[in-house]
Amino acid sequence: MGRLSSYTRSRLYGPRHSSYSKFTFQASIVLSSSAANIKNGIVGGYYHCDPVGKKNQVGQTFCSVGVCPYDGTTVESPSHAVEEKVGVLLLNLGGPETLNDVQPFLFNLFADPDIIRLPRLFRFLQRPLARIISVLRAPKSKEGYAAIGGGSPLRKITDEQAHVLKMALEAKDMSANVYVGMRYWYPFTEEAVQQIKRDGITRLVVLPLYPQFSISTTGSSIRVLQHIFREDAYLSRLPVSIINYWYQREGYIKSMADLIEKELHTFAEPKEVIIFFSAHGVPVSYVEDAGDPYRDQMEECISLIMGELKARGIDNEHTLAYQSRVGPVQWLKPYTDEVLVQLGQKGVQSLLAVPVSFVSEHIETLEEIDMEYKELALESGIKSWGRVPALGVTSSFVTDLADAIIEALPSATAISPSRDISEDVSDDPVRYLVKMFFGSILAFFLLLSPKMITAFRNHLI
Secondary structure, three states: OOEEOHHHHHHHHOOOOOOOHHHOOOEEEOOOOOHHHHHHOOOOOOEEEOOOOOEOOOOOEOOOOOEOOOOOOEOOOOOOOOOOEEEEEEEEOOOOOOHHHHHHHHHHHHOOOOOOOOOHHHHHHHHHHHHHHHHHHHHHHHHHHHHOOOOOOHHHHHHHHHHHHHHHHHHOOEOOEEEEEEOOOOOEHHHHHHHHHHOOOOEEEEEEOOOOOOHHHHHHHHHHHHHHHHOOHHHHOOEEEEEOOOOOOHHHHHHHHHHHHHHHOOOOOHHHOEEEEEEEOOEHHHHHOOOOOHHHHHHHHHHHHHHHHHHOOOOOOEEEEEEOOOOOOOEOOOEHHHHHHHHHHOOOOEEEEEEOOOOOOOHHHHHHHHHHHHHHHHHOOOOEEEEOOOOOOOHHHHHHHHHHHHHHHHHOEEOOOOOOHHHOOOOOHHHHHHHHHHHHHHHHHHHHOHHHHHHHHHHHO
């Protein structure tokens, strides 16, 4: 149960007390979130590795798996007489499994301070705002989930990925327990962590199923883990490695290129097809104010995929746009819906949509892309539409994730208490009072506005 064979242990650790130079990473725990931190190797208020330079086969220098062990005392190599119990924790968003789950799922989503980023002195508004937004958005969201069968398939798909990944690790002579932890719905991350504890796991690799790092995805899940582990004596000593991002891995890049190449051949004129990468969007403030590396990583990811395609003799035009924006704030541009209209107006005839932020089918691929954006594209004059499926349990993709886990395992270190930037509080009493005053006024008008009252009345009836 989650144990390392002697062969795998020797591959990972080598002789006892040997150097781990091959897997050396330097982790920085962030204490501030200014955009300037990017230049200092600090990303998004969470974790960023300053890797030993390594050249991959695609021709880029990067940290091979984006691994950032928690800052702590490195745990010595286990004795050959001691059997390791290895665990792998897959992190994902989660999704409502029935229409009745939609509103509480949305509440969990918008109650996350990494999704709606309020100043700490306005945090008392977090849950009331989440309640309001979830009630208002639930009817529209229910329509979307009803259109794809009445619920999200994400849990089923992630369970399948966990099963296939476990088999891929066993094929590489590593026995590991693979767990699934969702951020906003069952099985919650907290449940998975408690099972890890009950199973007596002695070394853990955390693998968020998001290729690129963002504060709102990987960052949010890591924050939850940090809090859980910090409060538990057993877990705080558990050696952990986190694979923060893996968009640059050769296996991922080639798997994406394989799917794109296959779909291109379904068109009558493959060379005339525009490859349309649609990525999940984030507010611009995440990137410019909080130092989120998501946009840079996404652009590099597209460059690597197109480089792989070009090496295969595929030199189609391509573009990148961002989908799923909500609210009045500015999100990363260009927007997917606007670009589709522009392409139609320019006379583009054939388009292949590539969901590049996602490795599993869910509402943003099955409903937003397959239904809303397809309809918009055809209405805008595009004649031929195609869509690359999510990677799911593609063999080459899962095999590469297994390799990433094996590479990450030796860098696991025990968690040590660290300061959370969300705990920062202004020392200026005047500023505190001003924020509380205007925040209270904002809450009053939001909660007592006719639209809010009507929404809640309808929700309670």
